[in-house]
Amino acid sequence: MNIIVDENVPLADELLGELGDLQKRSGRSLSRSDVKKADALIVRSVTPVNESLLDGSSVAFVGTCTIGTDHVDKSYLAAHDIAFHSAPGCNANSVVEYVFCALTALSIPWWQPQAELTFGIIGCGNVGGALYRQLQRLGITVKVYDPFLSMEQCEHLSSFGDVIATDVICVHTPYTTTGPYPTHHLLNHEVLLQLKPGAVLLNAGRGGVIDNAALHRVLAQRSDLKVVLDVWEHEPQIMVELMHQVDIATPHIAGYSVDGKARGTYMIYERLCEHFGLPIRHSLPPLLGQLKEQTPQARNALITPDFSGNSMAEGHLGAVMKCVYDISEDDRRFRQAMTAVAQEGVDQHGNKTLVAAFDRLRKHYPPRFEFSNFSLAELPVCRALFDKGGEQFKTPLLHIGFTP
């Protein structure tokens, strides 16, 4: 079997190597000649999979190791009897952790009941649903807009207008341009102007769900808003002026936990084996274990936050979260690279275009493991946190286990 795989698919050798002749290619520039003789094509989100790529090829199976599928022409695949699979939910937990780390970095006091924050979730599937359940466990008021769900599926369904009027709005829809509820520019200029004073807007779905030019105009008038963008309209060709206006800016890495990406590959490996009638010889935990072994931070698994100088629970929580995932580092690297290309025409790695710089940040993304991999060290300090009412550490949000 001939398998073509995006070079950025982790565990490709371990899982796919023994199934046939495995050829790795740049997902961004995959061409018709690359896939002509392939039986299976394994991509991530940067490869448009459509007639122009597949016409005349022998591809019988397409798998994307991602949740999103907007880069795939599913009608074309169905019409040509090409099997298609994605990896639903593979990195949902990673995105939810991104959301909480972003809010903590912005000092949004989501853990304080007295803050009485109301959350709005737009799109309540695997990602939005996981976020919803965490917020419910924390006792936070949540309003959900998802026209494809019923009250039986989510008791806090609300109108779009009610969700837009909440304090923290998290966007987790796919990008769609057709159907009864297309998400293209769902948050347009008019909607953005309606956000309540001081609201937080976070997009970790797809860039085009928010009209980025409109957001740029609105932010020029409204400095009260706080915005977190992981995804960008027209990325990797992002609007650099908008990046300068938002509070946290990252290069589409919310789902980039090692665990989430590995899960994505593994799910497609299973589908591929099923499709071609091959035995599933591997399981994911040992492979993840090997990846952890290669990463000093994850190998130790015990985190020792620096609590010095932080007397408030807020500081403690931030210190713990930073040990696992320091989102401000992602924001810093992104701004540095994009600004250098935009102003000086080149970044510190020699990339001369926004596309190249954006792709480099993602290709060389430092290993980030999910919270469930870590335990808090220095138990006395942690006990003290409990005594101070640090109940947040008991919630499954962080999945932080205490070593007795």
Ligand SMILES: NC(=O)C1=CN([C@@H]2O[C@H](COP(=O)(O)OP(=O)(O)OC[C@H]3O[C@@H](n4cnc5c(N)ncnc54)[C@H](O)[C@@H]3O)[C@@H](O)[C@H]2O)C=CC1
């Ligand atoms: N930033 C990142 O790294 C990542 C981004 N994503 C993006 O997040 C999206 C959502 O992921 P999942 O929750 O796993 O997908 P999902 O398919 O499980 O859920 C999407 C939800 O959005 C709802 N929806 C569709 N159109 C809507 C509309 N017009 N208004 C409100 N809700 C609408 C659907 O009914 C569904 O419940 C993906 O399609 C992908 O584009 C996913 C993973 C990582």
Ligand SMILES: O=C(O)C(=O)[C@H](O)COP(=O)(O)O
């Ligand atoms: O799973 C998704 O959907 C995502 O957005 C991915 O995290 C995107 O990662 P790449 O496929 O662009 O590497």
